[in-house]
Amino acid sequence: MQNNETKAVILLSGGLDSTTVLALAKQEGYSCHCLSFSYGQRQTVELDKARHNAIQMGAAAHLVLHLDLDKIGGSALTSNIAVPKNRSTEEMDSSIPITYVPGRNTIFLSHAMAWAEVIGSFDIFIGINALDYSGYPDCRPDFLAAFEKTANLGTRAGVTCGKKFTIHAPLMHLTKKEIIISGMELGVDYSSTHSCYDPDREGRACGACDACRLRLKGFAEAGIPDPAPYQKVGDNK
Amino acid sequence: MQNNETKAVILLSGGLDSTTVLALAKQEGYSCHCLSFSYGQRQTVELDKARHNAIQMGAAAHLVLHLDLDKIGGSALTSNIAVPKNRSTEEMDSSIPITYVPGRNTIFLSHAMAWAEVIGSFDIFIGINALDYSGYPDCRPDFLAAFEKTANLGTRAGVTCGKKFTIHAPLMHLTKKEIIISGMELGVDYSSTHSCYDPDREGRACGACDACRLRLKGFAEAGIPDPAPYQKVGDNK
Numbered sequence: 001m002q003n004n005e006t007k008a009v010i011l012l013s014g015g016l017d018s019t020t021v022l023a024l025a026k027q028e029g030y031s032c033h034c035l036s037f038s039y040g041q042r043q044t045v046e047l048d049k050a051r052h053n054a055i056q057m058g059a060a061a062h063l064v065l066h067l068d069l070d071k072i073g074g075s076a077l078t079s080n081i082a083v084p085k086n087r088s089t090e091e092m093d094s095s096i097p098i099t100y101v102p103g104r105n106t107i108f109l110s111h112a113m114a115w116a117e118v119i120g121s122f123d124i125f126i127g128i129n130a131l132d133y134s135g136y137p138d139c140r141p142d143f144l145a146a147f148e149k150t151a152n153l154g155t156r157a158g159v160t161c162g163k164k165f166t167i168h169a170p171l172m173h174l175t176k177k178e179i180i181i182s183g184m185e186l187g188v189d190y191s192s193t194h195s196c197y198d199p200d201r202e203g204r205a206c207g208a209c210d211a212c213r214l215r216l217k218g219f220a221e222a223g224i225p226d227p228a229p230y231q232k233v234g235d236n237k
Numbered sequence: 238m239q240n241n242e243t244k245a246v247i248l249l250s251g252g253l254d255s256t257t258v259l260a261l262a263k264q265e266g267y268s269c270h271c272l273s274f275s276y277g278q279r280q281t282v283e284l285d286k287a288r289h290n291a292i293q294m295g296a297a298a299h300l301v302l303h304l305d306l307d308k309i310g311g312s313a314l315t316s317n318i319a320v321p322k323n324r325s326t327e328e329m330d331s332s333i334p335i336t337y338v339p340g341r342n343t344i345f346l347s348h349a350m351a352w353a354e355v356i357g358s359f360d361i362f363i364g365i366n367a368l369d370y371s372g373y374p375d376c377r378p379d380f381l382a383a384f385e386k387t388a389n390l391g392t393r394a395g396v397t398c399g400k401k402f403t404i405h406a407p408l409m410h411l412t413k414k415e416i417i418i419s420g421m422e423l424g425v426d427y428s429s430t431h432s433c434y435d436p437d438r439e440g441r442a443c444g445a446c447d448a449c450r451l452r453l454k455g456f457a458e459a460g461i462p463d464p465a466p467y468q469k470v471g472d473n474k
Contacts, residue, residue: 072355102355111309140390
């Protein structure tokens with residue numbers, strides 16, 4: 001248990017995973033400094049959820065930074081490329097999908113590291129997990145270990161303070177079902193989390209993209225209905 | 238020698254070092270894709286120089302991305318903190334100065350990696366050097382090796398293409414004098430490079446900040462007058 005003077009930077013997307021991570025870091029006693037990004041993503045509704053949850057869950061601070069990832073492109077989330085729908089678990093496992101955003105977690109973690117250094121924090125939390133993870137390379141333990149080393153070599157804090165950065169990924173080895181159950185135990189309100197890659201104008205989830213399917217499978221396995229809003233079949237987008 | 242189909246991403250600040258790196262990468266035959274950042278830095282004049290040099294030196298592309306590093310703060314370059322002046326070489330060597338921007342090179346390299354992945358490049362050039370380097374931790378070989386490993390673990394390209402990213406730092410072990418001499422041999426026009434941390438409104442260098450002093454020392458040791466514009470003593474800023 002940390003005393004509440006110990007600051008942590010929490011990468012908060014507004015999704016199910018990172019909101020659970022915020023609840024876990026709070027439970028551990030950290031003073032939570034949440035960091036979100038406006039990066040040209042389709043699902044900007046997730047930022048509204050992140051802002052709402054940071055306040056509701058008692059974050060000490062919430063910083064939203066702009067990134068020009070849409071100018072780099074190369075992903076269905078930041079470019080005019082269709083989001084794949086209704087893929088099976090086997091299809092999701094077989095390759096890295098077009099929703100992969102090149103460099104995203106490295107760029108997010110780099111900013112978290114910079115902000116941590118400025119506020120005097122050595123603890124960074126990220127909601128990545130190696131199970132039910134859509135096949136993204138920047139969601140794996142070896143990537144995270146390499147980034148942690150980079151942070152400790154490339155910052156004044158890492159080099160001179162006698163303390164080292166730790167990148168916490170408390171969901172790394174949990175299934176979506178286990179994440180949901182642990183979040184429910186901590187009182188996370190999943191109705192105000194957003195996972196869908198391709199929501200409609202009202203911010204309602206499509207139910208068919210990889211993120212929706214992993215989320216719905218997790219709620220089904222946990223035996224809990226997903227309280228987030230979904231589009232009805234046949235709705236116009 | 239590369240064939241000119243081989244793309245490289247060149248981090249181009251508009252300063253002496255990165256402009257020399259662009260010339261070196263061109264000489265090696267790369268198709269040079271230059272990447273610059275507007276990050277709230279005092280010395281925005283360097284971006285004008287970067288744009289000018291990318292065109293003049295035949296870059297295949299030039300992308301300028303915005304970063305919110307001024308919202309993170311913690312540096313004299315992005316916050317309202319005075320830039321140190323007239324420090325001796327010994328003072329520069331003794332500690333990491335307040336002009337250090339937390340996380341800057343990690344953030345720059347992360348974006349370079351992302352763009353490289355999208356355009357099909359595995360070669361990233363950065364103008365950092367371990368000598369005459371102002372004491373920044375993110376300018377050292379061990380940092381660079383750690384980042385290279387991170388890039389190869391955290392990207393689709395690094396994981397699936399059978400090729401690996403290489404972070405080239407051709408100036409790493411050169412003195413400023415040696416950098417200038419090699420750039421002059423390649424025809425670099427140093428009159429259109431900007432190094433000063435604290436220029437006046439006309440973009441003229443102060444001559445007294447660490448960046449100016451290292452630059453002026455390099456030109457003096459090379460026996461060449463610095464062609465860049467400097468403020469006259471006594472000028473109002």
